[in-house]
Amino acid sequence: MKLIGYEFYKISKKRIVLLLSFFLLVINGVFYVYEQYKTNETLIQDLQAYKQQEQKYEGISPEEGWQLTSAQYEQLNLFQQFVQADVFSDDPVWQSFMEELIKEQEDTYQQYLESPYYNHADAIRRDAFINERLKSQFEHALHFQEKIMTMEDRAKDMVSVSIFNDKHSFSYRNIVKTVEDFKPLRGLPFQLGLEEGVVTGSNFRPTDLCMAVILLLLASVLFYVEKEEGLVPLIRAARHGKLRTFGAKFTVLTICTIGLSLLYYGSILFLAGRIYGFGDLSRYIQSMSAFDHAVEPLTAGQYLLFYLAAKIIVNVLLAWLITALFVSLGHISRIYIVLTLFIAANFLCYVLIHPNSYMNVLKYINLIAFYDFFHLISDYRNLNILGYPIRKDTLTFVSWGILAIVLPAVSAWFFVRQSGTITRPAPWRWIAGWKAWLWNNKRTNSLIMHEWFKLLIVGKSIFVFLIAFIYMYQHIEQDERRYDVETGTYNHYISILNGKLTDHKLQLIQNELDQFAELPNQLNHLKASLDAGEIDLLTYNQEKYEIERYLNRQRAFQYVIEQRDYLIRLQEHKGITGGFVNTMTSDALFNRKQEQIRDGITYLILLIVGLAPLFPIDVKYGFMSIIWSSSKGRWRMFAIKYIIAYLYAIGLFVLMQFPKYFNVIVHLPSIDWKLPVQSIEVLGHVNWPVSILAYVIITNLLQICGVLMIVHVILMCAVLVRKQMFMLIAATSLTVLPLSLEYFELSMISKYSFNFIFLLYDKFHSVSYETGIGLYFGTLLVIGTAAFWAAWSVINRSEWRVV
Numbered sequence: 001m002k003l004i005g006y007e008f009y010k011i012s013k014k015r016i017v018l019l020l021s022f023f024l025l026v027i028n029g030v031f032y033v034y035e036q037y038k039t040n041e042t043l044i045q046d047l048q049a050y051k052q053q054e055q056k057y058e059g060i061s062p063e064e065g066w067q068l069t070s071a072q073y074e075q076l077n078l079f080q081q082f083v084q085a086d087v088f089s090d091d092p093v094w095q096s097f098m099e100e101l102i103k104e105q106e107d108t109y110q111q112y113l114e115s116p117y118y119n120h121a122d123a124i125r126r127d128a129f130i131n132e133r134l135k136s137q138f139e140h141a142l143h144f145q146e147k148i149m150t151m152e153d154r155a156k157d158m159v160s161v162s163i164f165n166d167k168h169s170f171s172y173r174n175i176v177k178t179v180e181d182f183k184p185l186r187g188l189p190f191q192l193g194l195e196e197g198v199v200t201g202s203n204f205r206p207t208d209l210c211m212a213v214i215l216l217l218l219a220s221v222l223f224y225v226e227k228e229e230g231l232v233p234l235i236r237a238a239r240h241g242k243l244r245t246f247g248a249k250f251t252v253l254t255i256c257t258i259g260l261s262l263l264y265y266g267s268i269l270f271l272a273g274r275i276y277g278f279g280d281l282s283r284y285i286q287s288m289s290a291f292d293h294a295v296e297p298l299t300a301g302q303y304l305l306f307y308l309a310a311k312i313i314v315n316v317l318l319a320w321l322i323t324a325l326f327v328s329l330g331h332i333s334r335i336y337i338v339l340t341l342f343i344a345a346n347f348l349c350y351v352l353i354h355p356n357s358y359m360n361v362l363k364y365i366n367l368i369a370f371y372d373f374f375h376l377i378s379d380y381r382n383l384n385i386l387g388y389p390i391r392k393d394t395l396t397f398v399s400w401g402i403l404a405i406v407l408p409a410v411s412a413w414f415f416v417r418q419s420g421t422i423t424r425p426a427p428w429r430w431i432a433g434w435k436a437w438l439w440n441n442k443r444t445n446s447l448i449m450h451e452w453f454k455l456l457i458v459g460k461s462i463f464v465f466l467i468a469f470i471y472m473y474q475h476i477e478q479d480e481r482r483y484d485v486e487t488g489t490y491n492h493y494i495s496i497l498n499g500k501l502t503d504h505k506l507q508l509i510q511n512e513l514d515q516f517a518e519l520p521n522q523l524n525h526l527k528a529s530l531d532a533g534e535i536d537l538l539t540y541n542q543e544k545y546e547i548e549r550y551l552n553r554q555r556a557f558q559y560v561i562e563q564r565d566y567l568i569r570l571q572e573h574k575g576i577t578g579g580f581v582n583t584m585t586s587d588a589l590f591n592r593k594q595e596q597i598r599d600g601i602t603y604l605i606l607l608i609v610g611l612a613p614l615f616p617i618d619v620k621y622g623f624m625s626i627i628w629s630s631s632k633g634r635w636r637m638f639a640i641k642y643i644i645a646y647l648y649a650i651g652l653f654v655l656m657q658f659p660k661y662f663n664v665i666v667h668l669p670s671i672d673w674k675l676p677v678q679s680i681e682v683l684g685h686v687n688w689p690v691s692i693l694a695y696v697i698i699t700n701l702l703q704i705c706g707v708l709m710i711v712h713v714i715l716m717c718a719v720l721v722r723k724q725m726f727m728l729i730a731a732t733s734l735t736v737l738p739l740s741l742e743y744f745e746l747s748m749i750s751k752y753s754f755n756f757i758f759l760l761y762d763k764f765h766s767v768s769y770e771t772g773i774g775l776y777f778g779t780l781l782v783i784g785t786a787a788f789w790a791a792w793s794v795i796n797r798s799e800w801r802v803v
Helices: 002-012 015-039 041-045 047-056 062-083 092-104 106-114 121-159 170-185 196-201 206-223 232-237 243-275 300-329 332-352 360-364 367-371 373-378 392-417 426-441 447-458 462-474 485-497 503-531 537-551 554-574 583-590 593-611 616-620 624-629 635-667 692-721 724-743 769-795 798-802
Strands: 382-385 388-391
Touching: 002 206, 002 243, 015 041, 015 196, 015 206, 015 243, 015 724, 041 047, 041 121, 047 121, 062 092, 062 106, 062 121, 092 106, 121 170, 170 382, 170 388, 196 243, 196 300, 206 243, 206 300, 206 332, 206 724, 243 300, 243 392, 300 332, 300 367, 300 373, 300 392, 332 360, 332 367, 332 462, 332 593, 332 724, 360 382, 360 392, 367 373, 367 392, 373 392, 382 392, 388 392, 447 462, 447 616, 447 635, 462 593, 462 635, 485 503, 485 554, 485 583, 503 537, 503 554, 583 635, 593 635, 593 692, 593 724, 616 724, 635 692, 635 769, 692 724, 692 769
Parallel strands: none
Antiparallel strands: 382 388
16 A cells, blocks of 8 residues: 555656646636537526426427427427518518518418517527427437337338348348347337536546547656666665556556546536526436437436546546556657557547448457447447447457457556666667767767767657658559549639639630520520431530530539639729639649648657657756756757757658648649748638738748747646656647547647648638737747746756755
């Protein structure tokens, strides 16, 4: 027990753990509240009125409830039209329409005049909205009951088809099993109630990201800090320095994970309850439309308890997995990269594999799917295991059980077997020998070369550059692009019209439009010639084919028409004479938000890992006091480290951006780079009088400036927290985490983050583009300067260099 107490004490003394846990908890809660008010503002405002209306329908059958709400909904729709009569009293067309409507609905109109809704448009809108939600709940209940009752008949119809009637096939077994699994839901009682509290409270994914960051930090404190400080040999030499020490650390990690899971997920459920309420917790989840495909007859209360339990289990498994990586891989950069690649691979499997694919086991039995408890319960699905249908949730629970046995055993084995000495295995000794030879034969007194050597060779950041090279090569298109008929036709039109808009090009477009308008007449004339015997059937079919083939070009030409209309509006409203730009090429450059976010996340991860050793490596080996006492070990050393970080960041940025421009120039249709940038519709909000080429250059320079400010923040984190692992976690939380949330369309904190650096083409629509860019990058400059000053101030403290 003393060992466990010591491990808890160790965590409590790490301020970064407490501060980051509190910060992410607050941000997570604020983010949830913001998202709910953003997506369900009307419902939240009318919640009390909804609850009053809901009480009126309690206890009635779905059939009766649907009839009543449908009638009320139709009446309120008519009331909405009546209330508009005074608004559009000057419109003769509207007045004529209203007179006809009042004649047809005389009784309803009389009810409207005598009702409290008379001239109260807001009350009508509110009650129509509430009534529609109630009506949809009753419709769901009727649909669900019909689906359950007719499932067996539909299954019989399916197995009567030849492709499904093989009793030894997965398809047949899956149909039979599905019917059996849904049988317990027959006669399940329906009860009204809002589903938003239960659904949003148990399906808020940013909480999972916050927990992953905290668990990585906890595992690093418990299983890596002592290794980084060289205390492992001393600990292992102690009486209980092996398995018992591991047991204490493992126990503390598990307890902290359980507590944090309850805190983070419980706080979201608390907020969901406060905003929406959960309704009657004894009602079955099948009463909610979001659980239409759920097979387990759980009450809302049971579901929320299982949700908390499942999140605790998955977080514990993730903590154990991170522990296994820490005790097996050893080096922090390897741990960070392997964990990132593992999560990325799981995410890609979960997103890209189709639910009905033969590889769907990889989609559902992975870490991302484990965290998605909402869909685990609400989406019934059987997986094909050796020809037999196994329920997705059953296979998930079995996987949890296996991991719960394997991960602790593997972690304990690696912890006990890890070397207690500093002697490395033969391959690593050979690499160390090669580095010593390189140093002895290529030694120099250049300070900048020493720092480059420490970063790239000693800190192994050269491997990050190699990963960036591989990434660049993989994203360069090797084969020539092939286009379908429609795209090829569009490219042909744009190749003719490419360049500045002129009267001649407008006339060409009009001629083509006239030609398309004449084609139906040509077909009619051709048919008349055939009927009159002027041409034979073979000639008719040949000429008809040519006309129809030409007519098929009309759909592609419609995109040209849309571009022409945009360019005309641009000239009329802004006085800018634009030109035709192939949208395939422009979209590849400027209209690729998800790809930009993906590239940004990859870049930031590589940048953080690459710069991680720059300051912490001197702290780790106790060099700071020696360096600081030398004549050039202060400002010059500090400045050189920053220069190296700048060059490293710019080099990575060039590698990450190169495939995009290479593919555009080599593989996509050419464009006139001298045209005004506003010629591209997605950049119509840009108010700079620059060409496309100038805009590309300026935005890339701005992005490089933004990246350099990120470098300042990353290095500030390195100086503040000193430890390489803590620096990785802190920098990831500040840069990668907000961009990851943007990927899921959760953009509340985007304007307060570094996200816009990677999304310049898609932002600043609500304000002047020039103003938005100026304010944003001006703020970045202030933040970067403050971070630089903070790092220099902290590193000048004598206590920082003693550690």
